[in-house]
Amino acid sequence: MTDGHSDNPANAIPAVSSDSSAAPVPADVRPSANHHADPPAHELKEQDSIGRLMPRPTYMEHLADSRDAMFHLNRRDSSELERYFHGPRDMDKHSKWPIFMRMHGSVMPKMILPLLCVAAWSTLITCLSHYFHALGINNILLTVLGFVVGLALSFRSSTAYERWADGRKYWAQLIQTSRNLARTIWVNTGEREGEEGKVDLLRKLTAMNLILAFAVALKHKLRFEPDIAYEDLAGLVGHMDTFARDAHDHERLHPKTKSFWKSTGEYLGVSFAESNPRKMVKRSKKPLGHLPLEILNHLSAYIDSCVKNGTLTSGLHQSQAITMMSTLNEVLTGTERVLDTPLPTAYTIAIAQIAWIYVIVLPFQLHPVLNWVTIPASIVAAYIILGLATIGSEIENPFGQDVNDLPLDTYCRQIALELDIMTSTPAPKVDDFMSRPDNLVLFPLSQSGYPEWKSRSVEDIRAALKAKIVANPAPAPSDASTVVENVSFKASKDSV
Template sequence: MTDGHSAPPADAPAPAAAADTAAAPVPADVRSHAVHHDATPAHEKEQASVGRITPRPTFLEHLATSRDSQFHLDRRDSSELERYFHGPRNMEKHSKWPIMMRMHGSVMPKMILPLLTVAIWSTAVTVFSKKVHDLGINNILLTVLGFVVGLALSFRSSTAYERWADGRKYWAQLVQTSRNLSRIIWINTGEREGEEGKDDILRKLSAMNLILAFAVALKHKLRFEPDIAYEDLAGLAGHLDTFARDAHDRMVVNPPSKTMWKSAGEYLGVSFAESNPRKYVKRSKKPLGHLPLEILNHISAYIDSCVTNGTMVSTLHQGQAITMVGTLNEVMTGMERVLDTPLPTAYSIAIAQISWIYILVLPFQLYNALSWITIPASIVAAYIILGLATIGSEIENPFGQDVNDLPLDSYCRQIALEIDIMTATPRPNVDDFMSRDDNLVLFPLSQSGYPEWKDRSLEDIRGALRTKVVVGPSTAGSDSSTLVENLSTKNSGHSV
């Protein structure tokens, strides 16, 4: 996308406005999707052209010309197989497999080691009971402990899903507020004449880019990614004077590659292989600030400038714009609440211990009744119990990179696409779309356009509206022209 927006997926359809690109020349910097936004003042550029002064490099140019980093922005390129088992899940893809046979979105990879442990344990208990001494016990514990385990898993699942649902509600509110604020900026903010009008349009685009930058920056903050030089963020907020820009660290956006053992451990859900998600935040040597909040400050400053220069004259729109900035702040605070208040550790530990105690005692209870069948029966029971516990653990933080976490990248791309759709055409002129011949104001009752109905009397219009209700939509659509012509002839003595 142009204007610093994040690039859409490769299989996404091109915007409708792209069909007109052949008619109008496209600047070279737009064709190449350049990420460098030159913020050097014009007078310095002129002086530089005659050799009197060298333009100061922008933040993005500094990153691009860095000797070490070469500005390798964060590009999470991965193979198709790796994306299949890592998340978040791509909602645009559709699978025709029965849902019980799908692997994408399943917690099965994280269940391999626990199920293998249960298989070895149940086999050892069964073989020892067969060859050495009967270890079977009364299965009354199945009823007593099973009830407790069921309550614990129900509590775990309900609290985890509540957090996941809250995260989705907040992102839906963020998308809605971004749409409304973008529309106020693009439609309800005026444009002056001449060069000032050009400046107004560019300022509008910059402000709408900041709305997108807020969503993208919030996504990175929720994932404990504190830098600003990510591919989808640098072009949107790299020109702002923020703490995140001053604290830029090449190692954050270009971390060293993981070893094979660490990657396998994370894939299988081994806790010892998982890194602290806040490690880059803790390792920062400079204050990281609060990038989404700082972006909101810049949006507020833009709204104040529109009020000052007279481009946003309606007090209603002024109040709505400021209210929406406050709504974005409330959404951000709500997401931080979901992120920073997980299930208390005591509950998590107790539920995990209760589940594992039940699973480890299960072979002793099943042996007397099932004999060798104890082994597969224990594995199946472990899959059910540990599967529910694992799902609760995975969705407890809905903003991460697990398969079932919220697709925050897709939400940000949605905002970027909708902003592009808004800015693709100028602010609509009411006279241009209201008084057209093809504006069928009484469709489906009448095929006559706005100008024809404008030439008629008010009584004709009122009568047609009444007929539209009496006839109903199904009958009106079948022979609408005849109905209206008959009505006009009867009431006013002339036809359409």
């Protein structure tokens, strides 16, 4: 991807469209071409996805680097400390610290200012009560308010976790459906002979890219990132005529640098410093459309073309493909429901007010009993109460950039890797893997391969299958072969 400021007309790649008059794709929507000299021909292996010739030794390294840059663009230049407290959490990392000592995933940074306020307040009440006039109140209020706060926090936590779990279920359904649809396209969709077969293969690869593009586009939509020129998305859908491409604005990809105070305020969870996540959507000067839905339309058109040209003839597979397209649409609708239906504002405000009232009143009730210990006791109680409320607020939107949000980048990377594995070889043919000599059809009882068992009678095979029940479940290889051979010989002798 270019930096969004290139004026080189050579970088403007025409869109692939049936309309010959379609406008060219902006330079920063498509990956830029390589301007370095090509290596000698004997060092070339193949071209990468944007037409650059890669040297043989570095080709796989380039793919790995490109994949890492594609899905970690936003975290590439950040410091280790920022990545530690900024999410979503990296699922591949493992910490050996005890759970209660871990900071990665904790809401402690957002609790610093509230705890300082509680410490100052409890210190003030304690000093006034100790040096001037006792301000203690009856502990019955602690009991009543504690019961109400417990109910409020339980309701807040359960509803927030339910939304978080729903988001994870929808993305699990997306991964499952992507696998099934990709298998239907790659294995069950045929390829014609000659030049038409090449066209079918390229169309299948394009359809596989659209499956990945749907997941990536959904991730960006759920994070209110309306552009199309993101590094993990431009190469997949930059060739299609979509509203998002027409509304492309490189300024959205290069936002203004945040001031120190604003960054610090966001880090500490100050509401006044937090920006509206929908501001890029609201500021768009052109219709943004609905990119995931438009991708589904293009996928549906591909399935329809396969039915028409006879490459997808099975009615069962046609029905499965259409059903899986509907499932992807259900995932899209479900994730939008989770995103756009938070806990009603009245509940959110009331729960926050109840929690803070309890924390503010707490020093008045603790001082008559604990005296100076009221200060640390109030801080500990505030950490527990306000911490649970903060966790509920953080996971209420599971698709954002908080540490405890769902790792959508990891899910998209998983889909991309699985699609690459699937397309790395042609669709398997039964004869190629069934009839191999190393196909041990009766493993572990027999080390004989498929050809040897094929030369025997059906009675021998069934006798051997029966022997798997009565024989040792895990015998040595030589013993297993002896058992099966003896049983097979006895069966054939009895039949004679």
